[in-house]
Structure formats: C-alpha cells, structure tokens
Amino acid sequence: MHPLLTRGRFGLYLLAWIPLAAILVYLMATAGHLSWQESAVLILPLSAIYVLVCLAAWYPAKSAPLETTPLSRLALTHLLAAAILSLAWIQIAKALAYGFSRFSALVQLPEHLAPHIPILFGAGFLLYLLAVAYHYVVLSLEASREAEGRVMKSGLLARDAELRALKAQVNPHFLFNSLNSISALTSIDPEKARDMCILLAEFLRMTLGLGEKTSIPLQEELSLLERFMAIEKVRFGARLQAEEDIQEDCKPLLIPALLLQPLIENAVGHGIANLPEGGVVRLAAHCRDGLLTITIRNTFDPESTPARRSGMGLVNVRRRLEERYPGQATLQTRTDGNEFRVDLSLPAETKEAKS
Amino acid sequence: MTNPPGEKLSKKISVMIVDDEELARHVLRQLLAKRPEMEIVAECANGLEAVKAVTEKKPDLIFLDVQMPKLTGFDVLELIGRDVPVIFVTAYDQYAMRAFDVHAVDYLLKPVGRDRFDAALDRAKSRIGAHINERMPRGEELAAAARPPQQFLERLVVKDGTKVTLIPIAKLDFAEAQDDYVALSTAGKKHLKQQTIASLEASLDPDSFVRIHRSYLVNLERVARIEPYGKDSRLAILQDGSRLPVSRAGYARLKALLDQRA
Numbered sequence: 001m002h003p004l005l006t007r008g009r010f011g012l013y014l015l016a017w018i019p020l021a022a023i024l025v026y027l028m029a030t031a032g033h034l035s036w037q038e039s040a041v042l043i044l045p046l047s048a049i050y051v052l053v054c055l056a057a058w059y060p061a062k063s064a065p066l067e068t069t070p071l072s073r074l075a076l077t078h079l080l081a082a083a084i085l086s087l088a089w090i091q092i093a094k095a096l097a098y099g100f101s102r103f104s105a106l107v108q109l110p111e112h113l114a115p116h117i118p119i120l121f122g123a124g125f126l127l128y129l130l131a132v133a134y135h136y137v138v139l140s141l142e143a144s145r146e147a148e149g150r151v152m153k154s155g156l157l158a159r160d161a162e163l164r165a166l167k168a169q170v171n172p173h174f175l176f177n178s179l180n181s182i183s184a185l186t187s188i189d190p191e192k193a194r195d196m197c198i199l200l201a202e203f204l205r206m207t208l209g210l211g212e213k214t215s216i217p218l219q220e221e222l223s224l225l226e227r228f229m230a231i232e233k234v235r236f237g238a239r240l241q242a243e244e245d246i247q248e249d250c251k252p253l254l255i256p257a258l259l260l261q262p263l264i265e266n267a268v269g270h271g272i273a274n275l276p277e278g279g280v281v282r283l284a285a286h287c288r289d290g291l292l293t294i295t296i297r298n299t300f301d302p303e304s305t306p307a308r309r310s311g312m313g314l315v316n317v318r319r320r321l322e323e324r325y326p327g328q329a330t331l332q333t334r335t336d337g338n339e340f341r342v343d344l345s346l347p348a349e350t351k352e353a354k355s
Numbered sequence: 356m357t358n359p360p361g362e363k364l365s366k367k368i369s370v371m372i373v374d375d376e377e378l379a380r381h382v383l384r385q386l387l388a389k390r391p392e393m394e395i396v397a398e399c400a401n402g403l404e405a406v407k408a409v410t411e412k413k414p415d416l417i418f419l420d421v422q423m424p425k426l427t428g429f430d431v432l433e434l435i436g437r438d439v440p441v442i443f444v445t446a447y448d449q450y451a452m453r454a455f456d457v458h459a460v461d462y463l464l465k466p467v468g469r470d471r472f473d474a475a476l477d478r479a480k481s482r483i484g485a486h487i488n489e490r491m492p493r494g495e496e497l498a499a500a501a502r503p504p505q506q507f508l509e510r511l512v513v514k515d516g517t518k519v520t521l522i523p524i525a526k527l528d529f530a531e532a533q534d535d536y537v538a539l540s541t542a543g544k545k546h547l548k549q550q551t552i553a554s555l556e557a558s559l560d561p562d563s564f565v566r567i568h569r570s571y572l573v574n575l576e577r578v579a580r581i582e583p584y585g586k587d588s589r590l591a592i593l594q595d596g597s598r599l600p601v602s603r604a605g606y607a608r609l610k611a612l613l614d615q616r617a
Contacts, residue, residue, distance in 0.1 A: 173422070176446035177376070180465035184378035187385060235376055274424040276375070276401045301424065303521060 002058050003138045014051065021047035024123055031119060033112040041100060042109065046093055050124065053085055054131035061135040078132050086124030090117055171265060174231075181235050196234055203227040210257035215349070218285060218292070219251040225264050225283070232268050239278025240268065250287040254349040256324055260294065262313035263342055267298035271340055274301045279338075287348045294344040302338050314342070321346060367394040368483060371412065373405040373431065374420035374444065379465065383418050383444070386472045393476070402426025407517045409435045415483050418463075421445040426512060426519065434514045436549070440482055442475050507560040511539060513546040520546055524563075528577045529599060530555055532570040543595060565612055567591055567605035575612060 004013050021043060029039035064077055094117075097110040113120075178200050185193035206224045210216065222244075229242050260283075267281045279299025286293050314333065321329040321344070329346040370393050374380045380398055387393050396412045399405040402423050409417070419441050421428035432441055443462040460482065461475040511522040522541050531538045532552035539546045548555075556564065556572050566572050577593045581601065584590040589601040591609075601609065 172447040176465050177379075180382065180446065180467070181376070181378045183466040184382045184385075188378075188381060235378065237377055273375075273422070276403075276424045303523070304425075 002055065003135075003142060004055060004058070009138075013055075017047060017051050020127065027119065027123070028116055031116055033115050034109075035112075038106060038109050038112060041106065042093065042096060042113065045096060046089070046120075049092060050089060050127060053089065054128060056085075057081075057128060057131040058135045061132055061139060066136055066140070078129060082125045082128040082132075085128050086121050089124040090120050093117075093120055171269075173269070174265065177235055178231050181231075185234070192234070196231065199227050199231050203231065207258065207261075214257040215254040216257045217251065217351075218246075218253050218255050221255060221257070221260055222246065222251070224258075225260060228261065228264060229268075229281070236268075236272060236278060239275070240272050241278070241280045243280060243282045245282070245284040247286045250285045250292060250348075252350060253287060253292050254351065255292070255346065256320055259317060259320065259344075260296070262317060263296050263344075266313045267296055267340070270304075271298035271300040274304045275299060290348050292346050292348040294346075296342045296344075298340050299338055300335075300340045302335070317344075367392055368416060368480065369394050369396040369412065369414045371395070371397045371399065371405070371408060371414035371417045373399045373402070373417060373423070373428070375400050375423045376420075379420065379444070382465075382467055386467065386469060389469075390473075390476060402428070402431045403519055405431050406434050406514060406519050409439060410517050414439060416479050417441045418444055421448055425521070430512045434512055434519060440479050442479055508558045511548065513539060513548045515546065522546065524559065525576075527564075527574055528593060528595065529571060529573040529597065537572075540597070562612070565605070565609050567599060567601045567609055569602065571599050571601075571605075573599060575609075575616075578609075581606070581609070 004010055024047065025036075025039050025043045028034050028043060029036045034042075060077055060081055064074055066074070069077075093113065094110065097113045100106040100109050178196070182193050182196050182200070185196060203224065206220075206227070229240075233240050233242070264281065264283070272279050272281065280297075282295075282297040284295045284297075314331070318331045321331055325346055330344070332343045334341050334343075370387060372380050372383050372387075372395060374383070377400075380400075384395065384398075387395060393416075396414050397408040399408050402425055405417075405419070406426070408414075417435075417439055419428040419431060421443055422445065426434075428443060428445070440460045442460060444465060444467065445462065446465045461478050463471060463475055507524075509524055511524065511527065513520045513522065522539060526541045528540045528542070530540065530552060533547070535549060535551070536547045537550050537552050537555050539548055552566075552570065552572055556566055559572070563575055564572055565575055573591060573593070577595070579592050579594045582590045582592060584600070587603060589606055591599045591601050593599065
C-alpha cells in the first residue's frame with residue numbers, strides 16, 4: 001500500500017504542490033515569451049498530472065532501499081526515471097499547448113512555449129527527484145515506527161512469557177503434594193523427609209531465574225528432571241518407574257530452559273497418576289545431522305478422556321519451539337495402545353555456535 | 356484431647372480413608388490415631404475400591420481424596436449418594452474449592468495440620484446420626500458444581516450393586532427417562548442411573564445431544580434417519596435399529612441442529 005494514499009497524508013501532499021505549481025507558473029511567465037495567462041493555463045493541468053506521476057516514485061524508492069542499494073545504482077535508477085518521466089511530461093505539455101491553441105486567446109501558445117521547453121524539462125527532472133527524496137523520508141519514518149512497535153511487542157511477550165514460566169515452574173499440585181509427602185515422612189522416616197526437603201529445595205533453586213528466554217545444556221535440564229522424578233517417586237512409590245536413554249554427546253547441546261519439565265510433569269500427572277497399578281516414563285535423547293531428537297513416552301489409561309492427557313503443557317512447549325526455532329523444530333504426539341508418546345526435534349545448538 | 360460428644364456412645368465412629376498415595380493415607384491414619392472415638396474400617400487406594408468398600412463396610416465418615424485414578428473423588432461421591440458424610444482432602448483444585456464453598460460438609464487441604472483436622476472432624480461428628488444429609492446436596496449436584504465452567508461431561512459413572520461402569524460420552528447412544536432414573540443405552544446395553552433426564556441433558560454438550568422427546572435424549576451421531584409416524588409425530592431410527600419417538604418440539608430442535616451442521 002502506498003504510504004501517501006491515506007486521507008491525512010494525501011491532503012498534505014496536495015498542499016505541498018500548491019506553492020510548487022505557483023513557482024512554476026511564475027518562472028515560465030517571467031522568462032520572457034509566455035504571458036501570465038498562458039503560463040497559468042498550461043502549468044496548472046501539467047502540475048496536476050505531475051502530482052500523480054510523482055506518486056509513482058514510491059515504487060523505485062521502495063525497491064531500492066537507501067541502506068542496501070549501492071550509490072551508483074541508486075543514482076542511475078532515479079536519474080534515469082527522472083529523465084524519462086520529465087521527457088514524457090514535456091511531450092504532454094506540447095500536446096496541451098497544441099490543444100489550447102484552438103482558443104483564440106491562446107493561438108500563440110505552442111510558439112511561445114517552444115523556447116521554454118528546457119526550463120520545463122529541468123523543472124520536471126528536479127520535481128521528480130524531490131518526490132523520490134520525500135518518499136525516502138516517509139519510508140524511513142515508517143520503518144522506525146514499525147521497529148519501535150516490534151521492540152515494544154517483543155518486550156511485552158518476553159515479560160508475559162516470564163510470568164507464565166514462573167507459574168509453570170511451580171505447579172501448585174506438585175508443591176502441595178510434595179509437602180504432604182514430607183509431612184508424612186517426618187514421623188515414618190525423618191531422614192527420608194530431610195532428603196525430600198533437600199530435593200525439593202534443589203529443584204526450586206534450579207528453576208529460579210530460568211526464564212523462557214534462557215538456553216541451558218540438556219544435561220542441566222536432565223539433572224532438574226532427576227530431582228523432579230525423585231520427588232514424584234516418593235509420592236507415587238512403586239507406581240512410578242523411570243527409564244532414561246540419553247546419547248552422551250547430546251548432553252552439552254543447548255535447549256530452551258524448562259522445555260522438557262512440563263512434558264515430564266504431564267507424563268506423570270496425566271499418565272501415571274491415572275493408573276492404579278502405575279507405569280513407566282521413558283525419556284530418550286539422540287542427536288544426528290545437526291538435529292536433536294527427544295522422545296518422552298509414558299503408559300496411560302486409554303479409557304481416560306483426552307483432555308486429561310494433554311493439558312496446557314503441550315501447547316506451551318509447541319509455542320516456545322515455534323518462537324525459538326521458526327520452522328525448524330517439530331513436536332508430535334501419538335498414542336500407541338496404552339502408550340502416549342511425544343516426539344521433539346530441534347536444531348542441535350552448542351554454546352560456540354550460539355554466541 | 357477433650358472428651359468429644361461421640362464418646363458417650365459405646366459405638367465408635369467408623370471411618371474410611373480413600374487416597375491413592377500411601378503417604379497421604381499415612382498422614383490421616385496418624386491424625387486419626389489420636390482420636391480414640393474413631394475407628395478406621397477401610398483404606399482404599401482408588402475410587403473403584405472405595406465404592407465397593409462403602410457398600411460393604413457402611414462407614415460413618417469418609418475422607419476422600421479428589422485426584423485419583425479412574426474415579427475421582429467427585430465420581431465416588433456421585434456413586435455413593437448422600438448416605439455418608441464426606442470430608443474432602445485435596446492438594447489444590449480451584450473448581451473443587453468452589454464446590455466446597457457451596458456445599459461442603461468440610462474439606463481439608465494438603466498438607467493437613469492437626470488443628471484443622473480436629474475442627475473438620477468435630478464438625479462432621481456433629482452431623483453424624485442427626486440430620487446430616489439435609490444440607491448435603493445430591494452427589495451429582497456437587498459434582499456438577501465442581502466441574503470447570505463451560506465444560507461438559509466427558510464420561511458417565513454408573514453403579515450397579517458394587518460394579519462400577521464408566522461410559523465415555525461418545526459411546527452413549529441415547530438416554531431414556533424412567534421415573535427418578537435414566538436408562539443409559541450404550542452398545543445395546545442399558546445402565547440405570549439415579550438422575551433426572553433434564554440434569555443429564557444440562558451436563559452434556561448441546562451440539563451433540565438432543566432432547567427429541569420429553570423422555571428421550573439422543574446422541575446426534577447415532578441418528579440414521581427420521582421417519583414419519585402417525586399424525587404429527589415422528590420416529591428416529593438409530594444406527595443400531597433402535598426406534599425412538601420424536602415429539603414436535605423435539606423435531607424442531609433436531610432439525611435446527613442438523614441444519615446448523617449442514
């Protein structure tokens with residue numbers, strides 16, 4: 001969309017042309033051959049035409065941005081366009097003069113115009129260049145306003161994400177149930193109660209300060225998950241089993257902080273917790289050809305309703321992957337009998353490559 | 356410990372604990388140990404066991420966890436009716452809390468402390484034997500209040516003796532009103548449930564289930580065709596061959612829904 005074709009701006013643009021047209025009338029009338037009347041009659045319609053012609057300057061200005069186009073190409077493009085348009089313009093001027101010569105008062109117009117053609121050409125040439133400059137100004141104003149909006153929006157998004165992450169980190173169910181387990185253990189097995197306090201403290205400490213924007217090595221996320229599973233195992237007892245298959249050279253790879261935690265929490269909360277006899281949560285990570293693939297599988301009750309299996313966790317993980325690795329990461333879920341499976345694939349990033 | 360009023364009765368108050376976590380049961384067991392007038396008659400690790408145990412042991416009071424596998428605490432309450440006062444025990448559940456606020460005998464939040472526990476117990480005791488159930492709503496009403504707003508039931512729970520059946524909503528073919536009961540038809544079998552057809556209708560997605568008759572609620576997916584039947588009335592033929600009467604108003608509702616789908 002042409003930036004001047006909005007109501008307010010187009011009005012200003014037309015207003016700017018009034019003094020330009022007046023100057024042109026003055027120039028032509030005072031140069032010698034044309035009378036004031038002849039000058040005005042000819043220049044006013046000519047100006048109206050050029051008002052529209054100059055709007056077209058937006059297209060070359062947009063296709064040749066100031067920052068990226070070499071100066072030579074910039075000059076060539078616009079000077080050539082100015083010359084061609086101005087030439088076309090003086091042809092129109094001649095045709096107009098010829099047309100007006102049918103009126104008795106303007107019979108001599110074509111004859112009087114002829115010596116002024118070079119002035120008219122020069123004026124057309126300069127006016128077009130002026131329009132180009134004007135469009136560049138408008139373009140850069142628009143770009144800076146857009147950038148400002150983007151910065152503001154991304155700031156808001158980041159803050160929003162941080163809040164969400166905070167809320168997600170400490171799932172109230174998890175926290176209160178863990179505290180309840182601890183309160184039971186204090187009388188049965190005080191030592192185990194202390195261990196559990198420490199596990200919980202470590203888990204909370206590790207999640208603190210991990211915003212959505214931070215990347216951490218897979219290894220760090222794994223040790224966080226280890227704490228989480230240890231706590232949940234105290235709660236669920238033999239019902240919860242865990243298996244891990246992590247390729248050694250994946251461990252230093254970077255992943256968004258707390259990417260896997262909600263998925264593991266889902267696997268326990270929506271999978272194992274619904275099974276009276278319990279089940280297994282399996283976590284696997286492999287890397288090949290610049291891709292890190294992570295699989296989380298858990299047993300679940302196929303009779304439990306879908307809403308109890310998915311939850312918000314998956315939605316958030318998918319959104320975070322899309323924001324961080326647009327078009328490069330995938331998250332797929334499927335069920336296979338009584339197994340629920342989440343497959344993640346994301347670019348294998350290392351610290352060096354990132355910085 | 357003060358002498359609770361229950362002490363005067365020679366009979367102890369029988370209590371049942373229902374929680375899927377052993378440690379959570381342990382906490383309640385320990386808290387109850389300090390109340391000699393209480394006697395634990397059963398401990399259950401899931402809702403199905405609980406429904407069965409209630410019928411067999413007829414406890415005076417139940418401590419019921421909300422989040423459990425298969426049957427939630429609310430499902431259990433719905434199935435056992437209002438014969439037994441229940442104290443809910445939960446870690447955190449905003450909707451459950453709402454139900455408690457409206458209807459609770461009492462509820463406890465995990466981790467459970469001694470003072471709060473004793474208060475709940477005394478409160479429950481004062482209602483045992485007396486008119487405990489007057490202020491208790493029907494189980495299904497409580498369950499409905501605990502459901503997140505604007506969310507429809509995803510399954511139905513039905514009890515037949517001690518046998519509990521779960522019916523996913525998608526598998527429900529139609530429901531027929533029979534006095535205070537509804538007969539739920541699924542895959543050719545019928546299950547009786549104590550509920551009015553109107554309250555069942557209210558808890559189901561109106562885009563999937565239509566009240567085609569004063570006594571019939573049908574799953575739209577199952578309707579094969581509609582046939583005229585006598586003057587002014589019609590019959591809905593289901594995929595399994597069942598024939599259900601369709602009233603004039605029911606036909607209008609059915610047609611509106613089908614048009615909206617087309």
